[in-house]
Amino acid sequence: MRRDEYDLLVQGGGMIGLATALAAADGGARVALLDREPPRPWQGGEVRQRVSALNLASERLLTGLGVWPEILAERAGRFEAIHAEDAASEARVRFEAADAGLAHLGHIVENELVCAMLAARAPQAGVSRLAPGAIAEWTPEAEGLDVRLEDGRRLRTRLLVGADGAGSAVRTRAGIHARVAPYGQEAVVANVTTGARHGHAARQRFLEGGPLAFLPLADGRCSIVWSLPADEAEVTAGLSDAAFTTLLDEAGGSLVGGIESVGPRARFPLRRLHAERYIDERVALVGDAAHVIHPLAGQGANLGFRDAATLAEGVVTALAAGRDPGGRGLLRRYERARRGDNHAMQLAMDAFHAAFTRHDPLLVRLRGAGFGTADRVPPLRRAFMRAATGLAGELPALMRTPGVAA
Ligand SMILES: Cc1cc2nc3c(=O)[nH]c(=O)nc-3n(C[C@H](O)[C@H](O)[C@H](O)COP(=O)(O)OP(=O)(O)OC[C@H]3O[C@@H](n4cnc5c(N)ncnc54)[C@H](O)[C@@H]3O)c2cc1C
Structure with missing residues (x-):
């Protein structure tokens, strides 16, 4: 049977699999992409519940992949500031893009819009x-993998990329163990109309049960991400619109001039997941297949x-030099570049989560002092903003060029 041959086969057509496939193909690799679901062409309509705060580094990548102008033209909520407050200590901290000489911090x-534009x-x-x-x-097999699909099709690839999300079948099949720990929380998400304009600020309030974020949407509303203990989340999400509006108003209405109306709610269980390895023989994991963190x-x-x-850059560089894009050295470099970075972010999120879900008075005072210091010390604020923009540390080539994004 004739087999199609690829340098890269990506399983998973979510945001990360699509970006990996496109970045490698733009650099000259022969790439195939496989997903259980067919692509969904963009149809506009009501703002979807699943949104992401994308930082400047991600904007640069999407600019390089040729889709950012289309995404902006369709709809994206720019944020120029991040305001955070701790409900228990009432301490506040504000990060303004202008303080770091930036026009904005992300969108x-x-x-679904990002996926649709990348897929197109x-x-x-x-x-x-x-x-x-x-x-x-x-x-x-020699210098490649012989791959059989569930419907019997066969193909050959030099590198297989698992971009198939938190439940990655590629990760399981490669025998890569993942450490999983539930946070005991679920995120309730919805789009809400607020009394005051969002003013292009992302706002977050750390409450006893978990953080509540108001993210500015392009249509003037806010997307909320409200992390709650799992049992409370189920009850809260199931409330009538009127009861949910009242509860949300009590929890965080003061941040946004009150809650006027709410859209349908969805819930997502929150857990931490980290693959013990990102690579196997001619296999690499990217995105949620490799790591899942708290969305706070x-x-x-x-x-x-x-x-x-990072992975696409390694593949493209190897091909240009006539080297194997699935070679062990390349995969090791990829893992070294990414696993430590992702682990550090997971630890930081876990520390935040632990610090804000415990309520002994000393910890509350320490949190207040921490917020106050961050608010008063400009170099600290700038360091935080640099981290939030994703521009800290050594950047892969596709994130080094500002383009139209920053
Ligand atoms: C409430 C919430 C809020 C968040 N907010 C943010 C945010 O503000 N900013 C941010 O950066 N991140 C945020 N995240 C995280 C972000 O949503 C994920 O990290 C991201 O969507 C992961 O993308 P992915 O492409 O790796 O995986 P997925 O989006 O899970 O895509 C996996 C793809 O693989 C396919 N697939 C799965 N199994 C198979 C299989 N066996 N065969 C073939 N195909 C398969 C699926 O159909 C899917 O298309 C948030 C997460 C949550 C839960």
């Missing part, structure tokens, strides 16, 4: 989108885009 974008560009870049399906198994700082997809840019 709130619908995940993929064929132009030469990415072969295989008919919906999944990998059944693969076998190593809105960094999961941003870290995934950095994985995508």
